[in-house]
Amino acid sequence: MTSRRTAFTLVELLVVIAIIGILVALLLPAVQSAREAARRMQCSNNMKQIALAVHNYHDTYRSLPAAGRGYGMCNGTPANGEVKNSNGLVGILPFLEQQSLYDKFNHSEAYSASNIRSAGTVVGDPTTNGNADLSQTVLSVFLCPSDNNGPKTRTLVGVHYGPAPGFTGAATNYDFITSAFTDFSNCNSYANSGIDKRMFGEESANRFAAVTDGLTNTFMLGETTKWHENGRSFAWAYRGWVMTGVDPYPSASDAGINLWHMPWVHPTWQSPPYSPQRGRTRTWWSAAASLHPGGCQFALGDGSVRFVSDTIQKSMLNNLSRMSDGEVVDLP
Secondary structure, X not given: OOOOOOXXXXXXXXXXXHHHHHXXXXXXXXXXXXXXXXXXXXXXXXXXXXXXXXXXXXXXXXXXXXXXXXXXXXXXXXXXXXXXXXXXXXXXXXXXXXXXXXXXXXXXXOOOOOOOOOOOEEOOOHHHHOHHHHXXXXXXXXXXXOOOOOOOOOOEOHHHHOOOOOOOEOEEOEEEEOOHHHHHHEOOOHXXXXXXOOOOOEOOOOOHHHOOOOHHHOEEEEEOOXXXXXXXXXXXXXXXXXXXXXXXXXXXXXXXXXXXXXXXXXXXHXXXXXXXXXXXEEEHHHOOOOOOOOEEEEEEOXXXXXXXXXXXXXXXXXXXXXXXXXXXXXXX
């Protein structure tokens, strides 16, 4: 009688494992790509909702919201000498199906107690008026699912970055297009910013009619990461230290998208050498960035959302950021 073999040999088993490994290696990039495509679509939908909320705000109040009011981070005296550190994103909450949350805020007093450089006086106390506690609310509409780099709060605490002692602010991946240096340098200076004017700034109150370059040719909202290597993430509920909004073109040397490394910022940042990490934007004043491969998303004035490559020409970023410089450009 002859015996029948009922098991695999070691060689056969190793061959099967090798084949499975190769198939997994081939499929994994496709799976990861599909997941990122889904995350990017959700991120785009979030930005679209925010853009539509801004339009609804404009339709209701006949004006665009200010990027914020009464900053304590700037030099000089804010409007009426009052530090409120408001963020215009709070104003559009009713148009994001967050009316109940909006109603809980004390809109006549400060949203954050941060007053680092201004000569103004903080109005009220965010700890007792409830604003600091509300600013801890994590809202999914303000978060991009592709950005898993750090917690949803990104340590928004302390005198500089927190809403008040003992409270932790919630981060946002989306913010208004502003002039970072203008809002940071001098309080209440947006009205005199001239040709470099963006759609939003501290104490701004523009109408869409002021965007003479065309709504389809002007950035309205920009995407950023929760991790800013120099600074912290931006909070959706208030303005703190260096929380100026997204500026794709703060200057010729600092312009760009996905700038993980900026060796010209300060010599001491190179000793010891800085190791750039994808997803950790180098600094708050060049905040346009994302964890989407190759670029980040912007909402234009007409409410559409476009993915912009990080290889875009700097001059085009400059023209798209300004609302009335007379240089009309189309995104490729």
